[in-house]
Amino acid sequence: MKILVLLKQTFDTEEKIVLKNGKVSEEGVKFVINPYDEYAVEEAVAIKEKHGGEVTVVTVGPPRAEAALRTALAMGADKAIIVDDESVFGDEYMISKVLAIVAKRDSYDLILGGYMAVDDGAAQVGPRLAEELGIVHISTITNLEVEDGKVRVEKDVEGDTEIIEAATPVLLTAQQGLNEPRYPSLPGIMKAKKKPIERIIAADLDLNIEEILSKTEVSEQYLPLEKTAGKILQGELPEQVSELVESLRFEAKVVQ
Numbered sequence: 202m203k204i205l206v207l208l209k210q211t212f213d214t215e216e217k218i219v220l221k222n223g224k225v226s227e228e229g230v231k232f233v234i235n236p237y238d239e240y241a242v243e244e245a246v247a248i249k250e251k252h253g254g255e256v257t258v259v260t261v262g263p264p265r266a267e268a269a270l271r272t273a274l275a276m277g278a279d280k281a282i283i284v285d286d287e288s289v290f291g292d293e294y295m296i297s298k299v300l301a302i303v304a305k306r307d308s309y310d311l312i313l314g315g316y317m318a319v320d321d322g323a324a325q326v327g328p329r330l331a332e333e334l335g336i337v338h339i340s341t342i343t344n345l346e347v348e349d350g351k352v353r354v355e356k357d358v359e360g361d362t363e364i365i366e367a368a369t370p371v372l373l374t375a376q377q378g379l380n381e382p383r384y385p386s387l388p389g390i391m392k393a394k395k396k397p398i399e400r401i402i403a404a405d406l407d408l409n410i411e412e413i414l415s416k417t418e419v420s421e422q423y424l425p426l427e428k429t430a431g432k433i434l435q436g437e438l439p440e441q442v443s444e445l446v447e448s449l450r451f452e453a454k455v456v457q
Contacts, residue, residue: 285402
């Protein structure tokens with residue numbers, strides 16, 4: 202079985218966001234595998250260990266993203282691909298177009314990814330890529346079984362569990378609870394240094410960048426306003442109610 206894992210490098214979720222000149226500063230920031238993509242890597246490696254096959258991880262990003270790929274290789278992935286070209290660093294529309302071209306260079310039975318990236322929360326790349334490839338897509342899975350060219354997945358829906366079966370090739374996106382990602386072992390880290398990482402630029406993909414340009418753009422980035430101190434209402438209950446209504450009407454301006 203050949204498995205492709207979509208991976209993105211993101212800020213560590215414990216990092217403090219700092220803006221400089223209207224952009225998020227990367228100075229001194231720790232980067233990690235997007236947590237939801239980490240579930241996808243673990244699941245792919247577990248399937249390989251059980252059924253055999255090959256796991257390839259792919260990312261679209263700058264050179265620093267190679268560190269995330271090396272971590273995935275240390276977890277047990279076999280090889281990696283990085284599309285390192287600023288001309289194709291765009292929104293989910295553009296990224297999915299680029300990933301589709303990369304995926305079509307080989308034949309994969311299963312494509313796995315996190316259901317969203319924690320830095321933008323768009324949750325679009327997986328479904329868009331499946332559409333580009335013309336294959337089935339099932340999102341936010343919490344359990345996966347693979348057997349005889351079919352997958353059987355579970356996902357949480359409205360407080361219950363939905364069970365879906367599909368034939369491969371199929372694209373699945375991982376939700377928290379799918380598994381517990383392993384820590385790379387020392388032997389795994391040493392082996393990862395020798396595993397291949399293919400580096401690709403736009404020219405290698407024979408694509409027309411003008412045709413896949415991003416459909417969205419970030420016009421402004423700003424931090425949330427600091428929360429003000431709470432207000433304690435004084436007096437008897439009728440007075441408190443009156444004060445509350447006045448505050449909601451003239452200060453918060455949420456009632457007419």
